[in-house]
Amino acid sequence: MKIEKIGVIGAGVMGAGIAQAFATSGYRVLLRDISQGALDRGLATIGTSLSRLVAKEKMTQVDADAAAGRITATLTLEDFHDRDLIVEAVVEKFEVKKAIIGDLDRICPARTIFASNTSSLSLTRIAAASNHPGRVIGMHFFNPVAMMQLVEVIRAIQTTDAVNAAVVATVAKLGKEAKVARDSYGFVVNRVLIPMINEAINCVYENVATPEDVDAMMKLGAAHPMGPLALGDLIGLDIVLDVMEVLHAGFADPKYRPSPLLKQMCDAGYLGRKTGRGFFSY
Numbered sequence: 005m006k007i008e009k010i011g012v013i014g015a016g017v018m019g020a021g022i023a024q025a026f027a028t029s030g031y032r033v034l035l036r037d038i039s040q041g042a043l044d045r046g047l048a049t050i051g052t053s054l055s056r057l058v059a060k061e062k063m064t065q066v067d068a069d070a071a072a073g074r075i076t077a078t079l080t081l082e083d084f085h086d087r088d089l090i091v092e093a094v095v096e097k098f099e100v101k102k103a104i105i106g107d108l109d110r111i112c113p114a115r116t117i118f119a120s121n122t123s124s125l126s127l128t129r130i131a132a133a134s135n136h137p138g139r140v141i142g143m144h145f146f147n148p149v150a151m152m153q154l155v156e157v158i159r160a161i162q163t164t165d166a167v168n169a170a171v172v173a174t175v176a177k178l179g180k181e182a183k184v185a186r187d188s189y190g191f192v193v194n195r196v197l198i199p200m201i202n203e204a205i206n207c208v209y210e211n212v213a214t215p216e217d218v219d220a221m222m223k224l225g226a227a228h229p230m231g232p233l234a235l236g237d238l239i240g241l242d243i244v245l246d247v248m249e250v251l252h253a254g255f256a257d258p259k260y261r262p263s264p265l266l267k268q269m270c271d272a273g274y275l276g277r278k279t280g281r282g283f284f285s286y
């Protein structure tokens with residue numbers, strides 16, 4: 005399967021990071037969002053990240069400019085008609101993803117691969133929204149995309165072997181490592197990582213330790229690069245809650261109960277870095 009032209013839908017933190025990863029590896033990328041403001045913010049995120057890589061001498065200015073030049077922003081989904089692989093990184097709402105897949109079914113030829121960056125929704129259910137479910141797969145990137153080596157590839161029960169192999173080969177061309185998981189609640193990384201963050205929040209909720217100390221303990225005692233509360237703030241506490249709710253409902257196991265404090269933080273709009281306030285201030 006020829007994978008040359010890439011489409012990325014959603015120019016938020018993840019979509020921007022994914023577009024940047026493909027462009028840095030030489031792919032031509034169309035990046036789409038529903039407003040010019042969102043596209044501008046996405047392109048600015050990419051510019052900042054590329055500048056950081058140049059400042060750290062991980063990339064030359066010439067390569068950074070070339071990567072930025074390979075990304076074209078668009079508001080028009082019809083422009084995706086010639087894409088080989090489309091990665092969707094829109095809001096974690098099944099109905100939104102379903103509508104996009106319906107539109108893409110109409111716009112794209114049957115050979116186009118549809119990958120979802122969902123962090124918690126069932127890939128099998130997303131695949132079932134397509135007229136060609138065998139072409140749907142999960143490509144789960146991690147934040148910050150420029151730094152994280154893994155792409156968790158999630159096979160829906162409908163995903164074909166050819167699509168799986170093409171996506172795994174493409175991840176290698178991004179200089180990242182693909183690991184394949186079968187579709188299951190939270191897949192592997194979020195099933196392990198997010199309950200750990202939830203438990204750190206419970207430590208704060210139960211006044212076991214302050215947020216600063218919980219994070220310091222996990223950095224000093226478990227060699228985590230950043231503490232679980234800072235990581236929750238980076239991911240977005242709304243996403244953390246989404247994943248916990250999927251695990252809790254899916255496995256019907258009380259061990260996945262979302263922390264009451266996590267719910268309160270989300271109710272208050274203290275979602276982490278993106279709102280300027282979470283367990284820490286930004």
Ligand code: 3HC
Nearest residue numbers: 053056057060123145146147148150151194229230239243
């Ligand atoms: N673009 C480019 N470079 C970046 C960057 C970005 N967006 N973010 C960080 N960097 C670079 C910095 O420039 C720096 O480069 P250097 O090593 O050459 O100095 C390097 O990353 C380290 O950054 P900092 O010195 O600022 O800070 P840290 O040493 O704390 O590293 C971190 C930052 C890479 C984020 C590190 O703390 C880390 O690995 N944290 C864990 C992140 C993680 O677990 N992510 C997964 C989240 S789960 C997820 O995304 C899935 C979803 O479905 C929920």
